[in-house]
Amino acid sequence: MARIKALHGPTLVISPDSPSPFPSRLPDSLPARLPLVIIGAGQAGLSLSALLQEAGVEHCVLEAETVGASWQRRWDSFQTNTANATMALHGHAYAGDDPDGFMGAPEVIRRLRDYAHERSLPISEGCVVQRVRPESGGYAIDSSQGPIHARAVVVATGEYRRARMPRVPFAPAPSLTALHSGDYRSAHQLPDGAVLVIGGGQSGAQIAQDLRDSGRNVYWSLAQRHSHTRRLRGKDSMTWWDMAGRIHQHVSEAAAVLAEQPDALRKARTAEFPLISGKGSAGLGSSISLLAMHRAGIRLLGRLQEFNGNIARFADVRPQLHTAIAATRAEYAYLDSLASAYYATRPEPRTDDARYIPEEVYLHWEPQPSPGELDLQATGIRSAVLATGFVAEWPWLDVQDALDAHGYPLGEFGISPQPGLFFIGMHNLQRMSSSFLCNGGRDARDLLPAILQHLGRSGSTGSGAG
Numbered sequence: 001m002a003r004i005k006a007l008h009g010p011t012l013v014i015s016p017d018s019p020s021p022f023p024s025r026l027p028d029s030l031p032a033r034l035p036l037v038i039i040g041a042g043q044a045g046l047s048l049s050a051l052l053q054e055a056g057v058e059h060c061v062l063e064a065e066t067v068g069a070s071w072q073r074r075w076d077s078f079q080t081n082t083a084n085a086t087m088a089l090h091g092h093a094y095a096g097d098d099p100d101g102f103m104g105a106p107e108v109i110r111r112l113r114d115y116a117h118e119r120s121l122p123i124s125e126g127c128v129v130q131r132v133r134p135e136s137g138g139y140a141i142d143s144s145q146g147p148i149h150a151r152a153v154v155v156a157t158g159e160y161r162r163a164r165m166p167r168v169p170f171a172p173a174p175s176l177t178a179l180h181s182g183d184y185r186s187a188h189q190l191p192d193g194a195v196l197v198i199g200g201g202q203s204g205a206q207i208a209q210d211l212r213d214s215g216r217n218v219y220w221s222l223a224q225r226h227s228h229t230r231r232l233r234g235k236d237s238m239t240w241w242d243m244a245g246r247i248h249q250h251v252s253e254a255a256a257v258l259a260e261q262p263d264a265l266r267k268a269r270t271a272e273f274p275l276i277s278g279k280g281s282a283g284l285g286s287s288i289s290l291l292a293m294h295r296a297g298i299r300l301l302g303r304l305q306e307f308n309g310n311i312a313r314f315a316d317v318r319p320q321l322h323t324a325i326a327a328t329r330a331e332y333a334y335l336d337s338l339a340s341a342y343y344a345t346r347p348e349p350r351t352d353d354a355r356y357i358p359e360e361v362y363l364h365w366e367p368q369p370s371p372g373e374l375d376l377q378a379t380g381i382r383s384a385v386l387a388t389g390f391v392a393e394w395p396w397l398d399v400q401d402a403l404d405a406h407g408y409p410l411g412e413f414g415i416s417p418q419p420g421l422f423f424i425g426m427h428n429l430q431r432m433s434s435s436f437l438c439n440g441g442r443d444a445r446d447l448l449p450a451i452l453q454h455l456g457r458s459g460s461t462g463s464g465a466g
Contacts, residue, residue, distance in 0.1 A: 030124060030145050034060055035455055037141055037150040039129050041067045044425025044434075045156030046112060047090035047441035049121045051448050057457065061123040062143060068112035070158060074105040076186045077210050079278035081202060082438050083236050083285070089115050090441025100236065102278030102285055108437065133398040138420055152420040152454055154447075155409075158435065159392035159426045166198060166388050169306045176310070176376065181207060181387040187214035190383040194218070196312065196376070198304050199387030200225050205275050205288045207385055212298050219374065219381065220293070221301040221312075224320050226327035228274035230287040231356035233339040234349045237276075238438070240338045248442055250431050252413070269408075269428040274331065282355070289358035290324060291365050301370050310376040317370040325360045332361045392426070414443065415450045422447060 036052065038045045041063035052059050063069070080087075085099035087108075092115055103111075116123055128144040138151035163180040172178060177191055181203040187195075187210070195216050197208045200223025208220040229237050241247045251257065256264035280286035294300055302315035339348075359365075374381070392407045402418050404410055409423040413430045416422060424443055425435055433439040 030060065030127070030143070030148055031058075032147065033149045034058060035150065036152040036154065036451065037062060037139075037148060038154045038156050039132075040156035040158065040425070041112075041116065041123050041125070042070060042156060042158055042425060043089060043112065043437055043439065044158075044443060045154070046116055046121060047439070048154060048156065048424060048444040048447065049116075049123070050090045050119050051441065051444050052451075053119065053121065055448065055452065055457070057452070057455065059122060060148075061121060062127040062129055062141075062145075063123055063125045064128045066113075066125050067116050067123060068109040071105045071108045071112075073182050075181075075184050075207060075210060077213075077279060078105055078206070079103065079285075080108065080437065081273075081276050081278045081285075082238055082436060083278070086238055086242075086438035087111065088438055088440030090444055093440070098283075101283050102280075129396050131396050131398055134400075134418070139399075150420075152422065152451060154422040154424055154451070155394065155397065156424050157394070159390065162391045162393045163386070164389045164391045166304055166307065166386065168304055169308065171309070172307050172312075172384065173309045173376070176381075177383040179383065179385055181385060182390070184385050187211050187216055190216075190385075193382035194380045196374075196381050196384040197221065197387060198384060199223065199389065200303075201272065201387060201389065202275060202277075202288075204385075204387030205293075206277055206279065207387055208293065208298055209277075209279075209288070209296075211385075212293075212296055217297070217299075217380065219299045219301055219379070221304045221314055222290075222317070222320065223303060224323060225272060226274050226324040226331065227288050227290055227358040227360070228276040228328075229332050229335055229357050229361070230276060230280070230285045231351075231353040232332070232335050233343070233353060234351045235339070236285070237335055240335050240342075243342070244338055246432065247436075247438065248431050248433050250413075250446075251428055271428060271432075273432070274327075280356075284356065287356055287358045289360060290321060290328075291359040291363060294365075294367075295359075299370075300367075301374075312374045312376065314370065314372060314374070316372065318367045321365075321367040325365065328358050329361050332357065414447050420454050422451060 035057055036059040038049055038061045041061050045061055049061050079102040084094050084096060084101050084103055087094045124145060129141060131142040132153055133140050135149060138149055139153045141148040141150060163182050184207055195211050195218055197204050197218060197220045208218050212218045231237060251268040254268045257268055275288035277288050278285045300317050302317035302320055305313045305315055399418055399421060402410060402416050402421055409416060411417045414423045424447055427435045430443045430446060434443050
């Protein structure tokens, strides 16, 4: 097979100028018994740890790498998709001097570490969990720092664990360099020549832009995703969505779920966020406009159908683009209506936010047919970036009937049917913001009463906005 570097093993993110604030622990320094163990020190695990600390619940956070390590697996030009002002952990809101900007990965990692250090959260870094299995009165945890018995376990490792390969026949020629988006850092990693980007989500769109900005000829096989307006009438669009109560709306409150439509909850949980970017020349992010990418010379292709040797076959992109254009315009109209209602009773500032609106909102675009087949040698394509997502995977979780056939947690919004087992921080597990930096500990506060009940405790759900 072509050279594909999958995500295996830890990637330490400690740098000389930003050492971990947590001292190394000896193998016997972890308590042998604890009321609760959190596995994973990302935004969700940290917020829950802070809440448990406030509630007086003894616990420990086991982190295989270092705090916020998953953020290190981003490309060099990466910036968050949500504005700095929205970053929030439990009891903590952004108070920096660039609220309208967008952080790069190093700053996200620094802020997560600072939060953990300032609150003295009980984190054991470099502690790899090897197995979690039921045991009388709780769970036995085998770790690289010794065995632990816990009455309750919270899985907070996120779902972006293992690189997913394309879900179609995929056997590229050995001469093609193929790299998963989790390992992409910059165009310098790739051999000279054109690049094929496969995958239509946030990473695929932004990597395609990054490659084009680096002077590469780019072919992009996109999925069915429309573009989101970055700013509108003086405010970041996330502000409008938040004011409408949508960003932090619980999935159980989605209109289709309330209407008891068939399979509505599964669809709410698997819904993808529209394309949007925090990277922009003015520091206020940008929309990912499919039309603008087309005009910039990125060749838009339909979904990949088959990849064999030097021949790749695709669906016609036109149906996907027609659907995306309609959805982008509908979303823009909705946000514009929110703004009109807001400014009906207050003065509206003059802005130049038109630059943040996807071009397909206000320009007519009739997409041309896209090639159904590419000969990579003839087109000069020498490498491919696979932005095909990740698979939720917990091979160490040896608990029967905890996951469904797709590896998704069974139970109600993070509360497993297996007593004392909980999940937090997964995409749409409780709300749209469940895996976002702007969640602000909302999911943790929702989960805390169930945790305390299992532990036979009662107490406050902690301070901070709900």
